[in-house]
Amino acid sequence: MTHIGIRQGDTVGILGSGQLGRMLASAAARLGLRSHVYAPESGPAFDVATTHTRAEYDNDEALAKFAAEVHVITYEFENVPAHTAEFLVARRQVHPNPVALATSQDRLLEKQFLNSLGIPTAPFAQVDDGGSLARAVAQIGRPSILKTRRFGYDGKGQAMVREGADLSAVFRGIGAQPCILEGVVDFAREISVVGARGFDGSFAAWDVCENTHEHHILAVTRAPANIAPETAAQAVGMASRIAEALNYVGVIAVEMFHIVKKRPNGEVVESLAVNELAPRVHNSGHWTLDGSVTSQFEQHIRAICGWPLGSTRLHAPVEMRNLIGSDVDMWRELLNEPGVCLHLYGKREARPGRKMGHFTRLLPQE
Numbered sequence: 001m002t003h004i005g006i007r008q009g010d011t012v013g014i015l016g017s018g019q020l021g022r023m024l025a026s027a028a029a030r031l032g033l034r035s036h037v038y039a040p041e042s043g044p045a046f047d048v049a050t051t052h053t054r055a056e057y058d059n060d061e062a063l064a065k066f067a068a069e070v071h072v073i074t075y076e077f078e079n080v081p082a083h084t085a086e087f088l089v090a091r092r093q094v095h096p097n098p099v100a101l102a103t104s105q106d107r108l109l110e111k112q113f114l115n116s117l118g119i120p121t122a123p124f125a126q127v128d129d130g131g132s133l134a135r136a137v138a139q140i141g142r143p144s145i146l147k148t149r150r151f152g153y154d155g156k157g158q159a160m161v162r163e164g165a166d167l168s169a170v171f172r173g174i175g176a177q178p179c180i181l182e183g184v185v186d187f188a189r190e191i192s193v194v195g196a197r198g199f200d201g202s203f204a205a206w207d208v209c210e211n212t213h214e215h216h217i218l219a220v221t222r223a224p225a226n227i228a229p230e231t232a233a234q235a236v237g238m239a240s241r242i243a244e245a246l247n248y249v250g251v252i253a254v255e256m257f258h259i260v261k262k263r264p265n266g267e268v269v270e271s272l273a274v275n276e277l278a279p280r281v282h283n284s285g286h287w288t289l290d291g292s293v294t295s296q297f298e299q300h301i302r303a304i305c306g307w308p309l310g311s312t313r314l315h316a317p318v319e320m321r322n323l324i325g326s327d328v329d330m331w332r333e334l335l336n337e338p339g340v341c342l343h344l345y346g347k348r349e350a351r352p353g354r355k356m357g358h359f360t361r362l363l364p365q366e
Contacts, residue, residue, distance in 0.1 A: 006071055006305035008032035011050070013070030013092070015057075015084070017043030019345040019355065020076035020281050023289070025049045027297035033305070038066045044346045045076070057084040067091040074250060074304050078104050078279050079151055095249040095304040100279045103246065107149045107180045110277055117245055119238050120273045122257075123183035129176075130168050136181040137161060146170060149178045158216075185273055187257035191225045193239040194285035196251045196299045199306040203240045204299070206292055206312045208232045211255075211284050217353060221284045221320045223291060227258055231270045238274065251300040253282030283322070283355070290341040290360040291318030317363040328356035 006012075012028045014021045017039035025035035025048045034050040046052045051069070055062035063084065067073070073094045078101060085098040103113050111124050125136035127146065137144065142165075148157035159174050161167070161181070171179070190213070195205030210225035211218055225232065239254040255275040262268050285296035294302075294310030302309055323330065328350050334342050344357040 006033070006307070010034065010071040010305075011036050011069065012301060012304070013038060013066060013073040014045065014049070014076060015039065015073065015080055016076035017041060017045040017052070018076055019044050019347075021045030022048050022345060023297045023343075024074070024076060024281065024300060027295065027301050030298065031301055031307075033301065036066065036070050038063075047346050057081045060087060063087050064091065072304050074280075074300065075101075076280060093304075096252070096279045097247060097249070100246040100248050100252075104277045104279045105150055107147055107276070108178075111180065113245075114242070114274050114277075117241055119242070120271070122185045122273055122275070125181045127171070127179040127181050130171050133167050133171050133179070133181065137167060140181050140183045143184050145182045145184060146174055146179050147182060148174060149180055156216075185257045185259065185275075187273075188260040189225070189227075189258045190275070191227065191235060191256050191258050191272075192221070192282065192284040193235050193254045193256065194251065194282055194288070194296055195236065195239050195243065195254075195312075196296070196303050196309055197240075197243040197248045198303050198309050199249050201244070202309055203243060204309045204312050205236045205239060206285065206288055206296070207314050208235050209284055209287065215353070217322070217324060217355075218283050219322055219324070221287055223287055223314065223318050225258070228270055231258065231272065235272055238272065242274075242277065248279070250279075250303045251281045251285070251296050253278040253280070253284060255284070283358075286343070286358050287318045287320035287360050288312075289343065291315055291320075291362060315362060316365055318360055319363060320358055320360045322355055323357040323359065325350050325352045325354055325356065331357070334359050 011034040014037045021037055022044040028035045037045045037049040037052040040056045053066050073088050073092050088094050103109050111121050114121050125139050127133045127136050142163050144161045146159045146161055159170050190211045192209050197203050207224040209221050209223040212220040243252050257273045259271045281296045281300050288295045293313045334340050341360045350356050
């Protein structure tokens with residue numbers, strides 16, 4: 001496939017109106033590009049995009065008009081309906097491609113794909129009904145985690161399967177829909193590799209970062225992660241192999257478990273298991289806005305436009321914290337703190353669990 005050759009002044013189409021779309025549109029503007037955001041609901045991205053369309057994802061007439069007005073299409077979330085992706089890819093280049101989208105939309109397909117590359121994951125089993133859940137629990141054991149195959153994020157669509165739990169009730173409680181049962185991984189920390197693959201096959205990753213979650217929502221990301229250099233190199237290598245296998249173009253985030261075991265002889269062994277993929281810019285890469293030469297948002301725009309990838313060099317160790325719900329009320333206090341870089345998403349209502357913004361601090365060099 002030949003790239004269409006995006007030039008300054010051309011228009012990037014973005015599916016989704018959330019904060020990631022907002023930051024992508026801002027990055028596009030910085031590079032002299034226009035943006036057209038398409039979504040069924042208004043959101044933060046509408047406020048900064050050059051143009052926006054509010055229409056459903058199954059509205060073929062609106063999608064065709066959108067495709068005719070842009071030069072390349074991307075998305076800010078992975079639950080873009082398959083029909084939408086197929087309709088648009090017949091009219092414009094869509095990056096990342098629909099294969100990457102479909103793989104990451106289904107937890108079972110994602111795990112099978114990763115294992116086909118020889119990349120370790122948590123043990124898992126397919127669950128389609130109550131009977132297969134019982135068989136999966138016999139195979140995986142308890143405690144384990146039952147997850148819907150599709151549409152889960154920030155802890156949604158998940159249920160713990162503990163000793164003594166009524167399996168029929170657990171399956172009904174998660175909607176009695178196709179699921180995957182995963183074994184619980186005893187990990188030391190959760191890390192992310194955020195990297196980008198260019199149209200020419202080049203790959204550039206930022207420093208591996210370390211994530212802390214609260215109530216199943218990312219709360220803090222620190223870069224670089226507190227892991228051995230060899231382990232960091234292994235993590236980046238995994239992400240690169242995944243991107244290459246998907247013929248991926250754009251930013252990808254690969255969430256991993258960092259596992260540390262101590263052998264009887266005292267030797268410490270580090271290993272990795274991939275938790276999930278995000279075929280888009282990602283919350284754990286927000287620190288790159290202030291902590292790196294090139295942000296993940298600019299890098300994504302560069303990649304999908306067929307432009308050279310930018311430097312991922314870290315300015316200094318960095319910490320990013322999400323402002324969730326009423327945390328956003330700290331904005332004035334944060335603005336008074338020297339060295340803090342504040343990013344607010346323009347959402348008008350602060351609800352529990354809703355990401356309202358984030359801030360970063362560059363930390364002293366050790």
